[in-house]
Amino acid sequence: MLFSTMNKSNRFRMGSFKIFDLMLNQRNIHELTCRFAAVLLLTCQCLADDGYEMDDFLKREYSLTKPYQGLGSSSSSYWDLMGNAMITTDHVRLTPDLQSRQGAVWSRVPCFLRDWELQVHFKIHGHGKKNLNGDGMALWYTKERMQTGPVFGNMNLFTGLGVFVDTYPNENKNHERVFPYVSGMVGNGTLAYEHDRDGQSTELGGCTALVRNIPHDTFLLIRYIKNRLTIQIDVDGKQEWQDCLDLPGVRLPRGYFFGASSVTGDLSDNHDLISMKLYQLTVERTPEEEEEEELIPSVDNFEHLNKVEVQEEGMSGVQLFFTIVFSVIGIFVLGVVAVVMYGRWKENSRKRFY
Numbered sequence: 135m136l137f138s139t140m141n142k143s144n145r146f147r148m149g150s151f152k153i154f155d156l157m158l159n160q161r162n163i164h165e166l167t168c169r170f171a172a173v174l175l176l177t178c179q180c181l182a183d184d185g186y187e188m189d190d191f192l193k194r195e196y197s198l199t200k201p202y203q204g205l206g207s208s209s210s211s212y213w214d215l216m217g218n219a220m221i222t223t224d225h226v227r228l229t230p231d232l233q234s235r236q237g238a239v240w241s242r243v244p245c246f247l248r249d250w251e252l253q254v255h256f257k258i259h260g261h262g263k264k265n266l267n268g269d270g271m272a273l274w275y276t277k278e279r280m281q282t283g284p285v286f287g288n289m290n291l292f293t294g295l296g297v298f299v300d301t302y303p304n305e306n307k308n309h310e311r312v313f314p315y316v317s318g319m320v321g322n323g324t325l326a327y328e329h330d331r332d333g334q335s336t337e338l339g340g341c342t343a344l345v346r347n348i349p350h351d352t353f354l355l356i357r358y359i360k361n362r363l364t365i366q367i368d369v370d371g372k373q374e375w376q377d378c379l380d381l382p383g384v385r386l387p388r389g390y391f392f393g394a395s396s397v398t399g400d401l402s403d404n405h406d407l408i409s410m411k412l413y414q415l416t417v418e419r420t421p422e423e424e425e426e427e428e429l430i431p432s433v434d435n436f437e438h439l440n441k442v443e444v445q446e447e448g449m450s451g452v453q454l455f456f457t458i459v460f461s462v463i464g465i466f467v468l469g470v471v472a473v474v475m476y477g478r479w480k481e482n483s484r485k486r487f488y
Contacts, residue, residue, distance in 0.1 A: 196412040225406040228396035231260040236287035238395035249415040260403035268302035268401035274393040287395035341378035383434025
């Protein structure tokens with residue numbers, strides 16, 4: 135009797151354990167299902183609109199982020215400083231708000247990635263009033279590094295890609311642009327940037343970007359994927375990318391260096407670089423595309439991109455004054471001659487009458 139009672143009790147306990155174990159398994163299955171759905175959702179969100187996947191692994195050897203430990207003169211550094219550039223806890227200041235300064239930062243490691251995306255966090259601010267500030271900053275992917283010159287602190291006749299954040303209009307006669315202005319240029323070592331014309335004759339395109347003295351963060355994105363160059367900006371504080379330039383047929387060789395530079399002249403600003411983050415983009419390529427290798431930077435059909443009309447030089451104030459004076463004198467002389475001729479004609483008419 136006792137043995138029978140114990141068996142019933144054990145069966146009851148075993149049944150209870152099975153029910154509990156079944157409930158636990160169902161709970162685990164539900165939890166796993168939720169986790170799988172979350173992972174699937176995140177994976178879908180990582181897929182870009184253009185059909186490529188963005189590699190979440192940051193390429194640190196090509197990136198510059200706080201606390202800027204990989205920047206300096208040590209042998210383990212990935213980046214070099216130039217000129218008046220200096221490091222603070224919050225940014226790398228390329229130039230201070232002082233006249234006649236120039237500074238730059240350049241990567242030491244050449245980039246051999248085929249497809250990449252560079253996200254730049256920067257800030258331009260100063261005490262100068264609107265249109266009394268300068269000159270701007272530039273972002274580079276070039277064969278040369280650690281050079282100084284007139285193009286936003288870098289050399290002219292560069293080889294590679296330059297993206298310019300121009301804050302001062304040098305050509306006052308051109309009213310088509312609103313500054314600050316972002317533009318792109320591909321140089322082949324012989325193509326000159328025309329500073330006096332704000333680089334209009336060589337630009338690939340661009341857009342207005344009101345980036346100076348604003349209270350929120352400003353960002354710029356440069357994407358190079360399958361010979362297509364895209365530039366986007368986020369300067370309105372809405373955390374949304376806006377298209378600035380989208381151009382196919384841009385051919386950039388591998389093995390170039392990333393950099394950023396800035397310069398001030400009679401007018402100045404603080405040009406602060408907060409971060410440069412480079413991501414590798416993974417795309418599918420055909421065997422022919424894999425074998426394709428660019429040797430010289432170029433842009434397909436570049437001659438058709440240059441739509442800048444060459445404007446004739448207008449007259450200065452002195453030229454205009456003398457033009458008006460001589461025009462008045464000429465009209466007066468013509469008037470006198472006409473009066474004299476009319477008088478003679480009238481006199482000859484009277485003689486014939488008599």
